[in-house]
Amino acid sequence: DTAVSQTPKYLVTQMGNDKSIKCEQNLGHDTMYWYKQDSKKFLKIMFSYNNKELIINETVPNRFSPKSPDKAHLNLHINSLELGDSAVYFCASSQGILLAAQETQYFGPGTRLLVL
Amino acid sequence: GENVEQHPSTLSVQEGDSAVIKCTYSDSASNYFPWYKQELGKRPQLIIDIRSNVGEKKDQRIAVTLNKTAKHFSLHITETQPEDSAVYFCAASIGNAGNMLTFGGGTRLMVKP
Numbered sequence: 001d002t003a004v005s006q007t008p009k010y011l012v013t014q015m016g017n018d019k020s021i022k023c024e025q026n027l028g029h030d031t032m033y034w035y036k037q038d039s040k041k042f043l044k045i046m047f048s049y050n051n052k053e054l055i056i057n058e059t060v061p062n063r064f065s066p067k068s069p070d071k072a073h074l075n076l077h078i079n080s081l082e083l084g085d086s087a088v089y090f091c092a093s094s095q096g097i098l099l100a101a102q103e104t105q106y107f108g109p110g111t112r113l114l115v116l
Numbered sequence: 117g118e119n120v121e122q123h124p125s126t127l128s129v130q131e132g133d134s135a136v137i138k139c140t141y142s143d144s145a146s147n148y149f150p151w152y153k154q155e156l157g158k159r160p161q162l163i164i165d166i167r168s169n170v171g172e173k174k175d176q177r178i179a180v181t182l183n184k185t186a187k188h189f190s191l192h193i194t195e196t197q198p199e200d201s202a203v204y205f206c207a208a209s210i211g212n213a214g215n216m217l218t219f220g221g222g223t224r225l226m227v228k229p
Contacts, residue, residue, distance in 0.1 A: 041203055043160070043219040056216050090159060103148050103209060105217060107159040 003027050004108040006091050012114045013081060021076045021111045023091030031055075032074035033092040033105065034066060043090070049074050050096075081115045088112050118143040120208050122220025130228050135196050137223045139206035140188040146208040149182060149189050150217070154203045163204075164191070196227045 004025045013019055025032060033056075034046040048056035052068040063079045074091060091108040119142040129135050141149075150165035166173045166180045166189065173180050177196075182189040193200055203224050207217040 041154075041222045043205060043222075045216050045218070048216060058216075104150070104162055104165065107152075107161070109159050 006108040025093040029093040035090040037088040118218040120220040128226045135193045137191045141208040148209040152205045
C-alpha cells in the first residue's frame, strides 16, 4: 500500500520555522496534487501539477511553494509557519487530466502538521 | 467556481439499515463525481465514482445516483455494517480544469451494532 507515500507522517514545529513535506508516487501517474484537511475535516485542493508543471494554485499564500523535480515527486515547502497552517496535508496523484478514465485520484497517508 | 454541499454532516444508523448521503453541486460543467471514504486517521479512499453520462452505478452494497438536471448526486449504502463507520466525502470535477476536485464537507457515518 505504498503507491503514494509521504514523509514525514508527523511534523511538530514552532511558529516562524520553515519545513518541507515530501511526496512520491510509483504509479507512473502524470498528475499530482496537494490537499489541506483542516480540523473540521474539510478537504481543499491547494496545488495541482501535471508533468512537473503547475496547473492549479488555489489562492494559497505564497509561503507555500510546491516543487516537482520529476513527475513522480511533488514536494511542499512552507516558509514562516503560522498557527493556522496546522492541518493534515495529503498528497494525491492521478494518471492524467484530460481523459475521463484517468481522473481517479489516489491519496497518500497524510502528514499531520502541528505548529506551536 | 464549483461549490459542493453535502448532507447530513452526521448520520447514525443501526447495523443492517440503509444509509443515504446527498450532495449538490453548483457548476453544470462538472462531469465527474467520486465518493471517498476516510477512516479515522487514514487517507481518503475512493469507493465509487460516476460520470455525467450515467444516471446510476452500483457496486455490491454501494450505489450512487446522479441527477444532472437538479445538480445533485447521492450515495446509498445498503445492509450497513460497523466497518462502514467512517467519514464519507463527495466531490465534483470539471475534468479538464486540471482535474480539480471540489469536496463536500463530509458526512460522519456511525453504524451501531
